[in-house]
Amino acid sequence: MESSILQSIGVEIVGVMSPVSICMLLVVLLVYSLSPSNPFSSAASAPPIRTAANLVYLESPSDSTTQKLEGALLNALVFVILVAVVTFLLVVLYYYNFTNFLKNYMRFSAFFVLATMGGSIFLSIIQHFSIPIDSITCFLLLFNFSVVGVLSVFAGGIPIILRQIYMVSLGIFVAAWFTKLPEWTTWTLLVALAVYDLVAVLAPGGPLKLLVELASTRDEELPALVYEARPAVSRGMENRGSALGLLVAGVSDSGSVELQAINMDRNRNENRSNSESNAAETERYMHEEGESSVDLGERSPLVGNAQRRLSSSSDSSDYSTVVVQSDRSRQIGSREFENAVDEEMSPLVEMMGLGDERELTSGGDGMERSGRGIKLGLGDFVFYSVLVGRAAMYDLMTVYACYLAIISGLGCTLILLSVCRRALPALPISITLGVIFYFLTRLLMEPFVVGTATNLLMF
Amino acid sequence: MTVAAGIGYALLALGPSISLFVSVISKKPFLILTLLSSTLLWLISLIILSGIWRPFLPLSSTTWWPYGILIFTAVAFQEGLRILFWKIYKRLEDTLDAFADRVSKPRLFLTDKMQIALAGGLGHGVAHAVFFCLSLLTPAFGPATAFVDRCSQMPFFLVSAVIALAFVTIHTFSMLIAFNGYAEGNKVDQFFVPIVHLASGMVNIIQRLNKNSSIC
Numbered sequence A: 001m002e003s004s005i006l007q008s009i010g011v012e013i014v015g016v017m018s019p020v021s022i023c024m025l026l027v028v029l030l031v032y033s034l035s036p037s038n039p040f041s042s043a044a045s046a047p048p049i050r051t052a053a054n055l056v057y058l059e060s061p062s063d064s065t066t067q068k069l070e071g072a073l074l075n076a077l078v079f080v081i082l083v084a085v086v087t088f089l090l091v092v093l094y095y096y097n098f099t100n101f102l103k104n105y106m107r108f109s110a111f112f113v114l115a116t117m118g119g120s121i122f123l124s125i126i127q128h129f130s131i132p133i134d135s136i137t138c139f140l141l142l143f144n145f146s147v148v149g150v151l152s153v154f155a156g157g158i159p160i161i162l163r164q165i166y167m168v169s170l171g172i173f174v175a176a177w178f179t180k181l182p183e184w185t186t187w188t189l190l191v192a193l194a195v196y197d198l199v200a201v202l203a204p205g206g207p208l209k210l211l212v213e214l215a216s217t218r219d220e221e222l223p224a225l226v227y228e229a230r231p232a233v234s235r236g237m238e239n240r241g242s243a244l245g246l247l248v249a250g251v252s253d254s255g256s257v258e259l260q261a262i263n264m265d266r267n268r269n270e271n272r273s274n275s276e277s278n279a280a281e282t283e284r285y286m287h288e289e290g291e292s293s294v295d296l297g298e299r300s301p302l303v304g305n306a307q308r309r310l311s312s313s314s315d316s317s318d319y320s321t322v323v324v325q326s327d328r329s330r331q332i333g334s335r336e337f338e339n340a341v342d343e344e345m346s347p348l349v350e351m352m353g354l355g356d357e358r359e360l361t362s363g364g365d366g367m368e369r370s371g372r373g374i375k376l377g378l379g380d381f382v383f384y385s386v387l388v389g390r391a392a393m394y395d396l397m398t399v400y401a402c403y404l405a406i407i408s409g410l411g412c413t414l415i416l417l418s419v420c421r422r423a424l425p426a427l428p429i430s431i432t433l434g435v436i437f438y439f440l441t442r443l444l445m446e447p448f449v450v451g452t453a454t455n456l457l458m459f
Numbered sequence B: 001m002t003v004a005a006g007i008g009y010a011l012l013a014l015g016p017s018i019s020l021f022v023s024v025i026s027k028k029p030f031l032i033l034t035l036l037s038s039t040l041l042w043l044i045s046l047i048i049l050s051g052i053w054r055p056f057l058p059l060s061s062t063t064w065w066p067y068g069i070l071i072f073t074a075v076a077f078q079e080g081l082r083i084l085f086w087k088i089y090k091r092l093e094d095t096l097d098a099f100a101d102r103v104s105k106p107r108l109f110l111t112d113k114m115q116i117a118l119a120g121g122l123g124h125g126v127a128h129a130v131f132f133c134l135s136l137l138t139p140a141f142g143p144a145t146a147f148v149d150r151c152s153q154m155p156f157f158l159v160s161a162v163i164a165l166a167f168v169t170i171h172t173f174s175m176l177i178a179f180n181g182y183a184e185g186n187k188v189d190q191f192f193v194p195i196v197h198l199a200s201g202m203v204n205i206i207q208r209l210n211k212n213s214s215i216c
Helices: A011-034 A065-095 A099-129 A135-154 A160-178 A183-202 A207-217 A243-249 A261-270 A278-291 A301-310 A314-344 A378-392 A396-420 A427-454 B003-025 B029-056 B065-102 B110-132 B156-184 B187-209
Strands: A226-228 A367-370 A373-377
Touching: A011 A099, A011 A160, A011 A373, A011 A378, A011 A396, A011 B029, A065 A099, A065 A183, A065 A207, A099 A135, A099 A160, A135 A160, A160 A226, A160 A378, A183 A207, A183 A378, A183 A427, A226 A378, A373 A378, A378 A396, A378 A427, A396 A427, A396 B029, A396 B110, A427 B029, A427 B110, B003 B029, B003 B110, B003 B156, B029 B065, B029 B110, B065 B110, B065 B156, B065 B187, B110 B156, B156 B187
Parallel strands: none
Antiparallel strands: A226 A373, A367 A373
């Protein structure tokens, strides 16, 4: 029995949603386990640390509402300005080709984040659960962990699953630190960052947009921390080989994610004007169209499919390319350009700040769809988890509601991505939905549900 | 009652759904997306419902008929949601079939349609279990437990977990039956589902009526 289409639709989306869900789940668990059980203990009333997000106003529970609101707005404004300044600095450095400096700075900052932020979280876990471990072992383990983390993120030849795991752990550590901020500041900061993200990625003068264009004109990857949603293991679907493998096989699965675009990239770049490789190129374009699993709309793989079948016999390949070219020359021309731009553009993201209280995390985020699968910036992971972590400090119901809101926002952004095919900010939709759902759940739903459930009246 | 008991209650409410998820749904990413979207729809319906009822809360616990109206409106709303879900599903089915034709794959089989219905129902069930049972379970991880008023031998958490389990089953399979009923125009199936839902909701009120009889 042939496999139905249900097998393969939606793989890319789930490939991005699962690490986001895992990150959020672990942050919630961390928040729950590390929150002091006694709200009046000395740990809870320790003076709040002064971070970059707290520069202007330190919130304390005894301030009035308007004071808190103004202070929170000031904090958020200052933070966004700092983030914008640092991003512009990054753009300038990148423009003047200080790439070595940038790379080394990123390696250092990743190491620092893993070692210090990760270290302090591990220490509080050890303290909380009274795990018997001595300091030398702990130090060694932490050092190994951080070094392997830096290697896996920035060096090649490391299995992708390890890289994904370290990306998610980086996101968890930074998010867990952000949840230590006071409540009003956190919410206003999230909303301000969502607005900033929208402006920075889409507006013509936005720093992130400049960065993406610079990287694409130079044909290189962005110097940034990005989560790539390549599947580590193919799940029973035919794994795409090189372009030649596709020509021979003839049948393709509409949803496989990984394109193994490395061979094809080189081919394409060398033979761009070469007619023999047109078959491979158009094959790849058809395949990329087939890749967009969300597109239940207008992709017209019908022609692509016919072309695949035609080109399965290599002697008719010339004929098939001529046929296809004449039919869809305009479309292929434009798609070629778009796909060329897509291939090179890497998404936007996040320059992680250092763990020191003075440092900032400049969060620029966005997502992008290249031939190798969807990429999501690490800043998105962090701020989704911050939202869910803050919701976790209230109740489990708000956690679930915010989780659903964020996931649906992410789904909408992915659908938009497959329609627009350019770098898109991943924060705004999800954060707006998350904030709305949080307040709706907290104010409306909770008295209702708790009232009925404690009376054992369920429906 | 300790972490072990807390996890036990959570698994009691969600155990079958976890096994359904792992065996059927996790293999097909589209079903995961269906599950998430049906959970979201259920959540939205619950928010709208609580928005409507908010001015009337808290209900007095002595009379029982406000609870009756509450449950009736809630069930009616959710059945309306099911019909809405069915309409969206019809359109989705057409789009999926058209896509299948384009990539020359077979159209949706009956098992596929039933799997989508199952995922939808499971989404409703999981949402119900989380919001009505799991969100109240956080105290259960602590050192003590709370007993039900009228039967002082069963812990409250256990009762709510068992009821949540029953409702998960109802939600999951009623979606399946309802979709089948709508597809084949079978009136019996179509009315079976709302009646069962309403009955199970109303039965809960009975236990509020008999204050003296023990329900152990």
